[in-house]
Amino acid sequence: MGLLDYDFMQRALLASLMVGLVAPAVGVFLVQRRLSLLGDGLGHVALTGVAVGVLTATSPVWTALVAAVAGAVLIELVRARGRTSGDVALAVLFYGGIAGGVVLLSLAPRGQATNLDSYLFGAITTTSPQDVAVFAGISVVVLLSVALLGQRLYAVSDDEEYARAVGLPVLGLNVVLAALVASTVVLSMRVVGLLLISALMILPSAIAQLLARSFRETVLLACLIGVLVSVSGTATSFYTGTPSGGTIVLLAIALFLLVTSVVALRESTARRRHRRRVDVHDAHPHEHGAACGHPPVPHGDHVDYDHDGHLHAPHRTGRGVHYDEHGEHPVAAPPNR
Amino acid sequence: MSTQIPAIRLRGATIGYGDVPIVRDVDLTIAAGEAVAVLGSNGSGKTTLSRGLLGLATVLDGEVQVLGAPVGRLRERGRVGYVPQRHSISGAVPATVREVAGVGRLARLGLFRPLGAADRRAVVDAVAAVGLADRLDDPVAALSGGQQRRVLVARALAAEPELLIMDEPTAGVDAASQEALAGTLAAISARGTTLVVVTHESAPLAGVLTRAVVVDHGRVAYDGPLSGAGHHDEHLHHHPPEREPAGYRLDQPTVTPGPRAAADRER
Numbered sequence: 125m126g127l128l129d130y131d132f133m134q135r136a137l138l139a140s141l142m143v144g145l146v147a148p149a150v151g152v153f154l155v156q157r158r159l160s161l162l163g164d165g166l167g168h169v170a171l172t173g174v175a176v177g178v179l180t181a182t183s184p185v186w187t188a189l190v191a192a193v194a195g196a197v198l199i200e201l202v203r204a205r206g207r208t209s210g211d212v213a214l215a216v217l218f219y220g221g222i223a224g225g226v227v228l229l230s231l232a233p234r235g236q237a238t239n240l241d242s243y244l245f246g247a248i249t250t251t252s253p254q255d256v257a258v259f260a261g262i263s264v265v266v267l268l269s270v271a272l273l274g275q276r277l278y279a280v281s282d283d284e285e286y287a288r289a290v291g292l293p294v295l296g297l298n299v300v301l302a303a304l305v306a307s308t309v310v311l312s313m314r315v316v317g318l319l320l321i322s323a324l325m326i327l328p329s330a331i332a333q334l335l336a337r338s339f340r341e342t343v344l345l346a347c348l349i350g351v352l353v354s355v356s357g358t359a360t361s362f363y364t365g366t367p368s369g370g371t372i373v374l375l376a377i378a379l380f381l382l383v384t385s386v387v388a389l390r391e392s393t394a395r396r397r398h399r400r401r402v403d404v405h406d407a408h409p410h411e412h413g414a415a416c417g418h419p420p421v422p423h424g425d426h427v428d429y430d431h432d433g434h435l436h437a438p439h440r441t442g443r444g445v446h447y448d449e450h451g452e453h454p455v456a457a458p459p460n461r
Numbered sequence: 462m463s464t465q466i467p468a469i470r471l472r473g474a475t476i477g478y479g480d481v482p483i484v485r486d487v488d489l490t491i492a493a494g495e496a497v498a499v500l501g502s503n504g505s506g507k508t509t510l511s512r513g514l515l516g517l518a519t520v521l522d523g524e525v526q527v528l529g530a531p532v533g534r535l536r537e538r539g540r541v542g543y544v545p546q547r548h549s550i551s552g553a554v555p556a557t558v559r560e561v562a563g564v565g566r567l568a569r570l571g572l573f574r575p576l577g578a579a580d581r582r583a584v585v586d587a588v589a590a591v592g593l594a595d596r597l598d599d600p601v602a603a604l605s606g607g608q609q610r611r612v613l614v615a616r617a618l619a620a621e622p623e624l625l626i627m628d629e630p631t632a633g634v635d636a637a638s639q640e641a642l643a644g645t646l647a648a649i650s651a652r653g654t655t656l657v658v659v660t661h662e663s664a665p666l667a668g669v670l671t672r673a674v675v676v677d678h679g680r681v682a683y684d685g686p687l688s689g690a691g692h693h694d695e696h697l698h699h700h701p702p703e704r705e706p707a708g709y710r711l712d713q714p715t716v717t718p719g720p721r722a723a724a725d726r727e728r
Contacts, residue, residue, distance in 0.1 A: 158555045272573060279564040282552050286545055289515040290568035290620070291538030329554070337600050339556040411605055416637050445605070 136248040136258050136358055138360055142263040143308075143315045143324060144354025147410075148332075148346035149270050150219060150308045152326030153301055155333070157281040162199070162302070163325045166309045167318035169195035171225030174243050174313075178232050184243075185258050189310045195221065196302035204295050246317030246369035247359060255314060257269050262311045266304050271342075275296070277301055278339055294455075307433060315354065316369035324350065327376040403449035411445060414423040423450055466529040468493045468624045468655040469514060473523035476513035481617050482492050486680045491672075493623070495655040496646075497524045498663045498687055501676035508546070510528060510676060511659045515543055523665040526625035528624060542622030546629040555600045558612050564587050565619035566589025587618035590648065592641045614645065622657045631665040638664045 127133050154160055173191025177184035192437060195217060202213045229240055251259075270277070279295045280287045288294045305325070312321045322401035332345035357372030364371070412418055421428045421435060428435040428450050436447040469491040482507040484573060491497055501507035505675035516533040520673045525532045528540055535541065542565070545640055550561060565587070566580045576584070588597055589595040591611040594605065601612055610630060617625055631639050650656055673690035676685035683690055 152554060154551050275563070275567060275575070276572065278556075278560075279567055281547070282556070282561075282564065283547075283550075285517060286543065286564070286594060286616075288540075289517055289543040289545075290565070291535075292567065295574065333554055337553055338598070339554055339555060339560050342554050410635060411608075411637060445603075 127359055132249045132251070133362060135251045135253065136362075136368070136442055137355060138256055139248060139251050139259055140315050140358040140372070141260050141351060142217075143312045144351035145158075145347050146263050146266050146327075146350075146356075147308050147312055147321070147324040148265060148328035148350035149343060150304050152329045152343050154242060154305065154330075154348050155302075155326060155329045156278065158324045159324060161320040162196075163305050164280075164319075165199070165214060165221075166195055166302075166306050167313075168225075169221035169319045170220045170306070170309050170313065171243060172221045172228065174227045175228030175232075177226055183254070183258075185255060185310060187249050188313060188444055189262075189307065191221075191307035192309050193303050195308040197299055200295065200299045201300045203222045204298070210281075236327070243313065243319075243348075244317050244319045246313070246315055246320065248315050248368040249362075251314045259311050259314075262307050266311075268305055269300065269304055273297065273300065275345070278352075287339055289353050291340045315358070317367075320369045320371050323373040324354065325450055327373070327380055328353070331380050334383050349376075349379065357444040386405050408436070412438060412447070464701060466493070467472055467491060468495070468525075468528060469657065470526040471523065474513070474520060474525045476509055476518050476525070477521050478509075478518055480521065480524065482488060482679070483518070484513065484676070486523070487681055488511035489674060489681060489684070491655065491657065494650075494653050494674055496657070496670045496671045498670040498689060498690075499657060499659045499674050499676060500661065500667070502661065506627055507659050509679075511584040511628055511657065514626055515541070537569070539566075540623045542617030542625040544613050544617045544625070544627040544630055546632070547610075547613065550601050551716045552628040555602060557598050558588055558601055558604070558615075559584060559597045561601055561612055562615040562619050565616035568620045569686035571599070577632040579623055580634065583621060584615075584619045588612075589613045590618055591645050594718045595661040605635070605638075609644060610634055610647075611638060614642065618649065624657070625649065626657045626659075628659045629661070630658065631660065642666075643669055663690070665687060713726055 143146060151160075151163070154162055155345065170192040173188035174184040176182075176314040177187030180187070183274070196227040199214060200216065202217075225243075226240070239247070240249075247255055249359055276287075276292055276297055277300070279292060283300070284294055287297075308325065309318070309321050312324060316324050328346040328349040329342065331349050332342045336342040336345050352375045354372055357375045358368050360366075360375070361368040361371040412420075412431070416429070418431050419434075421430050423435065423437065428437045429447075430436075431447075435450040437450045438445050439448050469489065471487050471489040471635075474487045474489075475482045475485050487510065499507045499510060509518050513520055514527055514532065520532055528535055530536070548640075563576060563581075563584050566576060566584055570576070570580065585594070585597065588594055591614050593608060593611055595616065596608070601609055604612065614627070614630065616656075626668055630642060634642070643666050646656060646658075646666060648667055656670065658666060660666070663670060663673065667681050667687065670687055673683065673685065673687040675690055
């Protein structure tokens with residue numbers, strides 16, 4: 125009996141594919157903006173939406189979407205109003221969201237399936253065909269928005285003041301980003317649950333950051349990693365009988381630890397090997413260039429600088445520039461230096 | 462750049478934050494193509510003045526016009542370039558020099574238009590203008606502090622602005638980067654771009670800037686040739702006036718560790 129023989133598993137894998145793709149695409153901007161926990165907070169707010177849906181017998185996905193987007197817009201407006209305890213306002217909203225959800229759910233008439241756990245930690249096998257359709261709609265909207273506005277969202281997340289100075293609609297873009305996060309929260313609700321959503325937004329980005337050189341690369345790599353851990357986590361949970369959300373997040377954390385140690389190991393061995401082959405001039409006091417006063421000397425495919433008789437070859441690495449000693453200059457240094 | 466409209470025109474302008482005025486009742490006109498240093502000590506209001514021109518501080522009273530339009534009403538925001546005072550530009554997520562400079566070009570593109578071929582060329586040209594053409598696709602985190610500052614200048618230049626407002630572009634920058642910056646600014650000034658440089662040390666850019674506006678306690682204390690700003694500037698640096706007998710030493714960088722260290726702590 126294979127994974128794909130069950131309808132519910134097909135839907136589950138489809139949902140996890142969409143979540144894995146969308147959550148990191150939005151999460152990268154949150155990491156850049158240092159607002160990693162916004163998704164967490166909006167997950168709390170969405171719980172009140174879920175409870176309202178259960179109580180009024182409407183689809184919890186829709187009411188959660190409305191509540192999360194409303195919460196997101198409110199948060200951005202509070203942030204934009206500035207100085208007066210935005211922090212406290214956020215806390216009130218977040219905890220109000222989860223408390224409201226718990227209390228409202230407890231009021232639901234008996235006989236209705238109100239399993240709090242399934243919302244908090246995900247219940248991917250309960251994904252209905254209607255849910256899949258809604259999720260697909262949300263995914264398309266979020267991915268299109270990121271594709272269309274990505275560069276502006278990057279500008280605002282990177283340097284809000286500069287974005288304002290050059291006339292970008294900062295508040296509008298912040299509200300759009302928050303609304304995208306809210307939509308992603310709802311999308312992820314069934315797969316990882318409201319309490320673990322942030323993990324799937326943040327962790328793939330944190331892994332991609334270690335490997336990528338540009339923002340674009342980071343986004344693409346994060347989406348790839350997101351799909352990988354989400355789908356494989358869902359498949360694993362089928363065989364081990366563990367909850368999908370927790371399995372996915374543990375997989376992501378394992379990957380994060382693995383990549384972190386591999387990158388650290390690779391860097392240190394590369395540095396050691398480099399040091400064995402050439403003399404490295406660490407902590408060079410200035411950067412050689414046209415204006416530094418040390419004459420440039422062509423050397424094969426690069427330019428060395430004649431630093432008091434030593435040939436310094438710039439070596440650029442991800443951590444900056446250091447200088448390799450490329451031997452003595454054939455013309456000796458002035459005698460009295 | 463043949464317009465009669467001044468690049469900047471302030472009439473009785475009071476600028477501040479919230480409802481707290483910092484700069485009061487300033488009259489100032491800067492013609493298109495001028496290269497002006499806005500000097501002043503720490504807390505004098507010079508940064509607030511420049512932020513008022515950019516719509517980052519509030520105009521509380523009077524009139525502030527930039528390129529002929531009241532602040533914030535200018536349609537083509539790309540015509541005004543801005544280099545903020547920042548010591549590092551590497552954010553949480555890696556980004557290349559090309560990506561950071563590309564943000565500046567967005568000012569010309571409105572809300573949805575992506576960078577076209579001409580825009581990409583402008584970005585490459587801007588990075589080349591600050592002497593970092595060979596670092597285009599390097600992560601900004603791999604650059605030195607001075608080079609990162611030059612990337613911020615490239616970001617502003619990418620929009621091909623008519624007016625360039627810079628906040629302390631030389632503070633804490635190594636000598637080689639300062640020289641590169643002076644060369645870049647001389648070139649764009651020669652093309653007719655108006656320069657407004659907020660700084661506490663005009664010496665590194667003395668060859669480029671010709672006029673000085675000295676701000677003291679929120680008011681303009683001096684407005685004239687840079688060479689004549691010496692007395693006021695020296696006064697602001699709390700030197701006894703007799704130490705510097707004849708004006709401002711353009712050929713010598715002023716070594717004033719006190720105010721400079723203080724300025725580094727600013728903001």
